[in-house]
Amino acid sequence: MSTAAETRTVPTAAIHEGFLAHARFRYFKLASLLCVLAVAVYWWDDPADGPNGGTWLGYTLGTVGALLIVWLTLLGWRKRDYSSRLGTVRGWLSAHVYLGLSLITIATLHTGFHFGWNVHTLSYVLMLLVIASGVYGTIVYARYPTLITVNRDQSTREAWLAELDELNEQSLKLADALDTQVHQIIVQSIDRIRIGGGLRAQLFGPREPLRKAFAQVEKELGMTTRFMATKLRAQPSMRSLGPDESSTVSFMAGQLVGGSHDNESAQKLLDLVARRRDIAGRINRDIRLHAQMQVWLYIHVPLTFALLAALLAHILSVFIYW
């Protein structure tokens, strides 16, 4: 995995228009207008007991905000209503993002900057959390798709898994021909490859980092070859091939036996192991990128429902106890 490749920018085809730029930023303009209007009225309005949620403006902003929150939640319904003719999902998402952001202004002005340890402020905080998770989502939606494409490098996960199987098979065959000990190491290394896993593994990579697992394989391979070389050195005819203690695995493999055929096999085996590591790494990175791109929704959506509940409590309590 080269980091250079990750930062490479890929030219975008000109036929597509992202959701942020939808309809020439129509909803960005609308949301901005809404915010400017709200700030202007807030500025102009001068209620007797200071700005708060109970003034006419406070009620207006509160109603607008609550309606916006309910409408924003409806995106989850619209995106599953696949035959709906009510605008495109792209338009809805564009509006969702910009109007959602405008809530920061509207709800903040609604509070009149009165905060406390109560259900009202809880609603406000939950709303900010929902928006924050949404902002994170917008950022990863802008960034991760390209990262995934670059990591994929025109391949697919299925093709990778097939190649991995193929490489495993080939390396076992090669190892089998070399030595039983080498074979055992390869078998172990195959067992040790971790692809995906639970939530944690998906988000941050498998528990046993691949790098470590492969380092282990290489170390063990090296030890075996060294062991073999020692054995060989015991034979008088091989003594001239004295080992170098600090040599690399491939050098040790090269030392394995004098014969060029096995030498070649050992080299090939190491190449296979390296390729396997690369592919397993790419698959795990692919899984990780996908997981990181989607995980925020598992926060955003439950928080939204918490917000709706708190909002309901906030509105009810206002009407009952005020």
Next chain:
Amino acid sequence: MGESFKIAVIGSGPAGLSAAARAAELGLSHVLLEAEAHLSNTIYRYQKGKYVMAEPAILPLRSPVSFAAGKREQILETWNRESDGLKVNRRLRSEVTGVSGTRGAFCLKLADDSVIRAEHVVLAIGLQGNIRKLGCPGEDAAFVQYQLDDPDEYNDETIVVIGAGDAAIENAMALCERNKVIVVNRRDEFDRAKAANNAAILKAIADGRIQCFYNSGPRKAEDQPGRRPRGLIILNTASGEVHLPCDRVIARLGATPPRKFVEGCGVAFPTADVTSLPAVSATYESNVAGLYIIGALAGFPLIKQAMNQGYEVVEFIQGHNVEPADEPLLRGKFGAMPGFRTVDAALELVQRRVPVLAPLTRLQLREFLLDSELRLPQQGEVIFERNAYSDSFYSIVNGQVDIELVGGKATRTVTLGPGEFFGEMSLISGRRRSATVHAGPNCMLVETPRRSMNKLIYSIPAVKRVLDQSFLSRAIQAAIAPERPPVALQSLIATASVLAFKPGEHLFREGEPGDCLHLIRKGSVTISRHMDGRDVVLAYVPAGQYVGEMALVSNIPRSATVTAAVATETIRIDGEAFKAMLAQDPPVKARVEEIYKNRLARNVSALQQPERGGVIGFLMAQGVGEATDVLLIDESLCVRCDQCEKACTDTHGGLSRLNREAGPTFENLHVPTSCRHCEHPHCMKDCPPDAIKRAPNGEVFISDACIGCGNCQRNCPYGVIQMGVESKTRPSLWRWMLFGGREPGLQDHAHHDHGDVPKKAAKCDMCKSLPGGPACVRACPTGAARRVSPEQFLRVARKE
């Protein structure tokens, strides 16, 4: 010498079986000759449990043997039982190798050199041809088989697969998981097979999963009763004889097409085209008196049609005049004709009025008109609009039509009268209508769908000639000088000829002298230039436009290479004649020069952004050159949520026609596995019930008439058609949101173990039934998915 019958029927498929059954029912002396060891080989070879449809539903069945849609086994069982009951005189394993003679005195030679005499011969051998056998002693031994139903039936056997085509490779690959498989290839490579199969088998051989004998063939097959394994096959190999004991030999050597045999009987084919079929009279008689042809070989591929013909042909031989089974259908179609008396009279009127139909036999005419519709539009009514995507063909029986030709800013109206035809431009180019057509007074038209028209073009050379001629002059006029009458372009049209190019073939190359203009009539081309040691694609030019004018206008050598992106046909126009025409016609010259300047400017801007050329080249390689509408995903926007697939699933009976992840990617542009709605759809090529149609807006869709044969799936080079069962119910979003259960947009797996429900072909229909466009695009939250036509794509790209 030899037995003698009144009627000899060759081939025991639906047509032949029905004919023999009718003869038996009437007590006529007859014989039914079948080359295989069972009746109805084509259906016998269907996979186990395959559901056979009974299209067209409106056509009544008229045969002593019954037939209704059902499983292969049921149908074969019924036919066997009923033909036994009728005492049909059938002879299995009786391959006819030649027919000679004429009415009253036919002589049929069989493969075992015996001879059968007959007064009449009914040829009902279909189009599948005879399966090629081993061609050595023991080819019919019990352990030798010529098909493979279910590879999972065999375990731990030694199986010898003979052949090197796709069928042999696919069988060998499927069997080698659980059996020892040995492949015998007569040559030293597998290059006749598809690239994927070739690679797969070479890899399996390299891995030692399959053993292969190259340059080898069978010499003898021997049963070894009581021994294991039960068979022995002896091969001739490059290094001598090899004895292989085996449990099973599977030979997949293809089939011999029937044409040679049929021609050997004296029957003439109208053209050399492979799809050409022999012409028969209204009584199914061929040009050989007393020799009748029915079923698929006569151009009637559906089972019910073939069975009806079997019944009718025996009646005709008996001298009875039966009303054809389609008579009521034709009456229903043409009954609306002013002054209608009988179907025959109506058909005759149509044929007399429309010269292009003159060469048709009465039977061809009946079938042609059965597929067609009578249209009686009011004066002024629009028959089709310019840029609509319909592709049917219209013949004018009565009255007239006005065609509005648009050329630059000017419009010119051409009036066509009785006997003339229109609509052939879209038929040939596969592109949108080039003009709007209005009905004139007393207009009576016959509208014929694309497939029937193509069938006619391929089987009657005279029809093809007339259409080609007319296309040539109308296309040249439309593309170069729409405001001029065809007469003014006569000198140009006289030099024109039609050329065909394979994909990748060059129309001309950079640096060559320019001596002609190519008007693309079918397919599309790319324009490229050689730069820095590689070809840079500058532009894509679809059918209906011309290329090559630059060298003619500027008198310099070709400035770019033009290559066919897909199978392409062009009208070549001589350069000198073109220049002469321009010299005489300043307004046309000015327009050609205008196009030339635009192209020059576009090429210069294209050269400045060579990466665009890479995208065009990539898209062309994905078949976009023959597409009318293609789904493109911008991967830098795609968040892999699969909303597009879910939307497709939800709006199409729980069966997605789109695979987002599959398909190639170039930089950020991803072409998922999804229908391209080709100009000349490959899927339409061989659809027995003609169930694949093109809607006016260009969508290629499959109608309910689908019989689930899978031909379209095999013919589609882009793998976008799948066989499946649509769910009748659609999950409710409200119920799912409130109570859970089936979520909209997810494939309904429970429903997919459908048991007896027949699978049908499913493909993208661009959601033509939903207002507002394709659901996949409407459901994409980020704007990553878009459906575009190639022209749109390139136009939008140029603005940048």
